[in-house]
Amino acid sequence: MTLGDWKEPEGEKFALGTVKEQTHWQEEYHRLVRETVEQERALHPTEVETDPQTIGMRIPRNDALYKVRGRARYAGNIEMEGMLYGRFVRSQYPHARILSVDTSKAKTAPGVKGILTGAEIPDDRLLVGPISDDTPILAKEKVRFAGEPIVAIVAETEQQAEDACLLVDVEYEPLDTILTPEEAIAESSVTIDPVDGNIITDLHHGQGDIEAGFAEADIILENDYEIEPVDHCFLESPAGVAFIDPDDVLTVLVCTQYPHYHHKQLARVTGRPMDKVRVVQTVVGGAFGGKMDNTVECASALLTMKTGRPIKMVFTREEVFTATTKRHAMKIHQRLGATKDGRITALDVRNLFDGGAYRSYSMICSGRCVIHAGMPYRIPNLKVHHTAVFTNHVPSGAMRSFGVVKVAFAMECQLNELADKLGISPIEIRRINGLVDEDLTSTGQTLTDVGLLKSLDAIEPLYEQRKTELAGYSNGTRRKGLGIACLGYGIGYSGVRNPSTARVRADVKGVVTAFCGTPDIGTGSDTSLAMVAAESAGIAVDRIRVVSGDSTKTDDSGPTSASRTTYFSGNAAHIAGMDFKAQFEAAVAGKRDVPAEEVRLQEDAVIVRNERMNFEDACQLIGDDIEQIGGYGKFDPDIAVDILTFKGNPYPTYVFATHLVEIEMDTELGSVDLMKAWCAHDAGTIVNPTGAEGQVEGGVAMGVGQALWERVVREGGYIMNPHYRDYLLPGAKDVTQEIESIFVENHDRTGPYGAKGLAEVSLIPIPAAMANAVTDAVDVRPNHLPMDSEFVLDLLNDTSTNVAGE
Known part of the structure; x- marks a missing residue:
């Protein structure tokens, strides 16, 4: 590849080479999509014209053929003269x-x-x-x-x-070095940062009267939790x-x-x-934030x-x-009060965050941890104190969930302990306290389209069935257990305007291009955005070519992170598609000298009064004037939070989920194996079920690794396991093949065709659910991630020092 070769190639992400070869791959993808659409429509016929023609179909990813056949070109593959x-x-x-x-x-x-x-x-x-x-x-x-x-x-x-x-x-x-958050907040002559000393941020948040809340409580739990740093392992x-x-x-x-x-x-x-x-x-x-x-x-x-x-x-x-940045090491001290019937009256949270040597995303992760304290439950009296500090470790930064997986670990484990002590089922304790429509979050935001209880409803019969089947299970040193965990997660950046834009254009040959600034990082978002744009414009999805992640060709639409792409960029693509449709219909009307309202672009064809013409013919009818047609969409929801009080609307919408896992343990070896996971998600309308299932399965796999094995081992400021031979990752055999994705489609009134988002949330409940399953299996309470075999054996052999709350 020479310098000139790169300037304006077709499909530059893949660098396919000759025009003939590019055309071959494109035609093969079009054929694959057309066959899929025909099969899907035969299985799920639309009843009226307004029914979605593309949304909800299992459309193949538009990068799948390139990748599985080894044609995708990564940065490390690129060579130049x-x-x-x-x-x-x-x-x-x-x-x-x-x-x-x-x-x-x-x-x-x-x-x-x-x-x-x-x-x-x-x-x-x-x-x-x-x-x-x-x-x-x-x-x-x-x-x-x-x-x-x-x-x-x-x-x-x-x-x-x-x-x-x-x-x-x-x-x-x-x-001299500072290697722990405790050292950083103590009086010390060692200063890491010339501006802020050793404190990155010190945040306070709350509502109600925390002391009155504890005074009302019939039971108070107080626990410490610790989560080790994790590498992204891309x-x-x-x-x-x-x-x-x-x-x-x-x-x-x-x-x-x-x-x-x-x-x-x-x-x-x-x-x-x-x-x-x-x-x-x-x-x-x-990528995963890294x-x-x-x-x-x-x-x-x-x-x-x-x-x-x-x-x-x-x-x-x-x-x-x-x-490169790591998931923050974190220590959580959490005190929870509740009435004897299971209603939470107070929650007091103290977080210590190891931010490493530089700020990176520590302030963003800190804010999200503060806002999500106690989620997804009603907490009338809340107090949160979160401190992120500098240490002489590699910087900590963004990683899938921006730290919420750790907050959820503490909350979900402590909630299960509450249920056990009160003799209430883990399902019921969550139903008693779970957020519903019109509830207020701790920031004062009124919630709508809350599907938490729907996800609990989907999991409850599965839980009851397996609980009955596993009753009394024992096989030598083998034990089985069930664990439940929930989540509530805000979509997009916390309290910060983060708009997305999209543009849709066509040429005289009928090729449609959607320009989306938010890049596809392997999630399949280019395919989902093409589906949304196609649905809105009234054209076939295989006709759309997506250009994303190019600072010259696309507008700044924010990063691919915070589970924001489907919701933010999807809304922008939806608006752009509708704008393109209106302009295209008007252009055809002008050429045919009929009123614009008598022209309809739908199902990849143009209807002019009672005459139907295919899309390519309509593009040729418009001719060179088609260059003047450019659908534009910008989505910029009104979100804001007071940085001092944390009051306001930090997110435009929230996703919810309930996960149930079944594990099998060996009490002699300390091993924990995930046998099956049932994952019920309220992610709004599911744009592409195949892609959504892939996100859930990937999240479960990542959650298993962080629950059981993954940790960056640090001694004296040095990383002791900087290779995969020393850093333990789950392999294919370590992650159960039985992952059931359950989508409790809960139409979001503000999302594109009711969609919300999914990417990060499938990870968040897994570590907590697995810890709760360990408790169910052997009656000890893990308070540490990862729960590796050494930790589990210590837990079993010395519960007085290793069990939270004892």
């Missing part, structure tokens, strides 16, 4: 002052063509960050975690760059390619969740005008400007563990 390969020199200390950096030997090493240090980057361009600019592209005066980048080197081969890194001499003055490590195109546009091809963030950041860092910087998202091999910070983008861009040659940088797996 004259390409150089980059590596980083990283800190050997978790906290140290940099006294000097000597690159003289590296400059003369074989193949080396460029070296970049922090000293070469102006101070007003040195710091970057997704929320606040506090993280140096390359450390210049001080390092705050082991693995922090100090020097970037590019050479003719990756090995040459790696060898040259070993020749760089960095002289350090080691400094299969594709951070990677990117930077070059200057023939039009002098700095172009960065990168696996990211938010191309437009990098676009703005790179323009500032390089000093280039916005129209001279382009960021294009490549195919993403997993590809929203700067990794290779800034260094590769600066080095391509310095050398004039294309630069590729790809993290090693060890760098993924030591230099």
Whole structure:
């Protein structure tokens, strides 16, 4: 691939090569979709014209063929003429002052063509960050975690760059470290951040009278919970390619969740005008929140400007563990009061958040944890104190659920303990306290379209049946248990306007393109957005080509995170599709000299009075004037929260779920196996059932890993298990094949065709449900994640020190 090849290819995410080959793949996908639509309509015929023609169908993903046949091109696969390969020199200390950096030997090493240090980057361009600019592209005066980048080197081969890194001499003055939140909040002479000291944020929230609530309670529970840090474990490590195109546009091809963030950041860092910087998202091999910070983008861009040659940088797996953000380690102290009939009267929560060396998304995660304390239940008297701190660990950042999985773990485990002590079933305790329509959240938001009780209703008969079947089960050292957990989760960013836009256009050949700024990171969102746009425009879904994640071709529609794509970008695509339909009908009416109301675009055809013409003929009828048709949609719900009081409407809608799991334990080995999971979700209308089921199954798999095995082991500021041979992940055999997805479709009045969202929420209840199942099986209460075999054996052998609340 040469520089000129990349400028305006078709389907740049996949880089398929020749036009003939591209046409072949497109035609094959169209055939597959048409066959699927015919089969679906035969099974589920629409009764009236207004019934959805596409929404709810099992449409194949529009990237599936490319991926399963090995044609998808990831950033690490891209090669260009004259390409150089980059590596980083990283800190050997978790906290140290940099006294000097000597690159003289590296400059003369074989193949080396460029070296970049922090000293070469102006101070007003040195710091970057997704929320606040506090993280140096390359450390210049001080390092705050082991693995922090100090020097970037590019050479003719990756090995040459790696060898040259070993020749760089960095002289350090080691400094004392802060390695726990307790150390960070204590009086200390050690200061990590020059602005905020050791505190990232200290948040307070509440409602009612907490002391009166506890005074009313007949029973009070007080527990401590601890959750270890977790890696995202995306299969594709951070990677990117930077070059200057023939039009002098700095172009960065990168696996990211938010191309437009990098676009703005790179323009500032390089000093280039916005129209001279382009960021294009490549195919993403997993992200889960871990590809929203700067990794290779800034260094590769600066080095391509310095050398004039294309630069590729790809993290090693060890760098993924030591230099990319992690799920926050968290400690929760929670006190809960309730009446003897199970009604919650008070909840007092104290959270400690290990934010690591820089802010990343710690403030966003903190806010979400505060808002979701006690969800999805009525808590009349609530007090939350949440502190996020700096430590000399690799930064903590966004990961699937923005920390809510930990808040839910504490709440759902404690609620089950309450049920047990009161002799109430875990289903009933949740029904007594569960939120319903017109209830208020702790922020004062009035809820609508709440499907929590519907999800409980779906799970209850399954729970009762399995409870009866498992009664008295014992097989030597084997025990079985059932566990339930619920969730309520806000869609989108917390209390921050985060609009999405979409555009829909067509050409004279009948090819329709939907431009959506929010990128598909492997979730299938391009397919779902095509379905929504097609439904709204009245055309066939296989006709639509989606362009997403390109800062030049699409508007900034926010990141793919916070389960926001279906709801936010789906609404934008819906509005754009309707706008396109109206403009298209008007254009046909003008050509046929009939009133616009006598023209209808529906079911991929145009009806003019009683005459029907196919869509391609209508496009040709419009001719060159079709270039003037451009459907536009913007969705920007009115959401806001007072940052001091946490009062307001932080989210436009909420999703709800109830999960039931069955586990089998070996009390001699301490092992826990997931046998089956039943997952009932209120995600609104399900746009694509196949995609939704995939999200649930993936969430269950990730939840199993975080419940049972996954933890980043840290000692003295160093990560001790920076490889998959030491970091335990669930394999296919470790995740049950019996995952039943139950969608209690609860039409959301504000979502596109009633849809809400799903991506993060399928993970959240699983760790808590599995912990509750352990309690059901062996009558001990886990208060720690992960519940690995060592922890479980300690729990069984010494309940006095390992059981929460004892």
